[in-house]
C-alpha cells in the first residue's frame with residue numbers, strides 16, 4: 001500500500017495567470033479614458049473581514065484598479081448605511097463595489113444588498129443579477145462559483161455529464177453554483193446537500209466532483225470520497241487552531257484533484273471580484289461606442 005496524493009488545484013498560480021490578462025485589459029481601458037475603481041464597504045471591526053478587505057485592495061493595486069474604501073463603525077444605523085450606498089451608486093469614480101458580509105445584526109442585510117446599483121454589483125449577488133443568471137442573460141457572475149468553474153477548467157477536470165455534489169446552501173456559493181454548472185456550456189448534473197440531507201456520505205460518494213461549502217470544519221472525510229474524485233474545499237471556519245476548511249486531511253489520499261484551503265478557491269473569489277469590475281467597465285464602454 002502506498003499513499004496516492006491528489007493533484008493540487010493551485011488557486012494562487014491560477015490567480016496570477018488571470019491577473020496578467022486583467023492588467024492588459026485595465027491598461028486598454030485607461031488608454032480610452034476609463035479608470036476602473038473598486039469600492040469596499042466594511043462595517044465594524046471583525047478581524048477576518050478586515051483582512052479580506054485588505055486583500056481585495058492589494059489585488060486592485062496589482063492590476064491597476066483604483067481603490068475606494070468606506071470603513072464604518074459597527075453602530076452605524078440602517079439609514080446612515082443606506083446613505084453610503086446611495087453615495088457610491090452616484091460616484092463616477094466607483095465603477096463597482098461590494099458590501100462586506102456579514103453585516104451587524106441590527107442591519108437589514110437584504111435591504112442593503114438590493115439598494116446597490118446592479119450595474120455596480122461587483123459580487124454578482126444583487127437579486128437582479130442573480131435573476132439574470134437564472135435567465136442566462138449577460139451580467140456579473142457570483143465570484144466564488146465563477147472561481148470554482150474557472151479552476152476546474154484550468155485543470156481540465158471534465159464537467160460535461162459529470163455528477164457534482166455541492167454541500168452547503170449559502171447564498172454566495174451553494175445556491176448559485178448549480179446555476180453555473182448546469183448551463184449548457186458546463187452541462188454537469190448537480191445535487192445540492194445541506195443539513196437536512198439524510199445520508200450525506202452516500203450522496204458525496206456518488207460524486208465525480210465535490211464542492212464543500214458548508215462552513216463545518218473537516219465535514220468531508222476520506223471515506224465519503226469516491227477514489228479519483230475532484231474535491232474543492234471552499235468553506236472557512238475560524239477555530240481555536242486557526243482557519244480550517246470543510247475537508248478533512250485524509251481526503252488528499254483518495255481524491256484525484258484537491259483544492260487546498262487556503263490557496264485554492266479563495267484567491268479566485270477575489271480575482272473574479274476584479275473581473276466583474278473590469279467586465280462592467282468594458283460593457284459601459286461598448287455601450288457608449290454604440291450610442
Ligand SMILES: Nc1nc(=O)c2c([nH]1)NC[C@@H]1CN(c3ccc(C(=O)N[C@@H](CCC(=O)O)C(=O)O)cc3)C=[N+]21
Pocket residue numbers: 051052055098099100101102123143236261262263264265266267268269270
Ligand atoms: N460581500 C462579500 N463578498 C465576498 O466575497 C465575501 C464576503 N462578503 N464576506 C466574507 C466572504 C469570505 N471571502 C473570502 C474571499 C477570499 C479569501 C481568500 O483569498 N483566502 C485566502 C487566504 C487569506 C487569509 O489567510 O486571510 C486563501 O484562501 O488562500 C477568503 C475568503 C469572501 N467573502
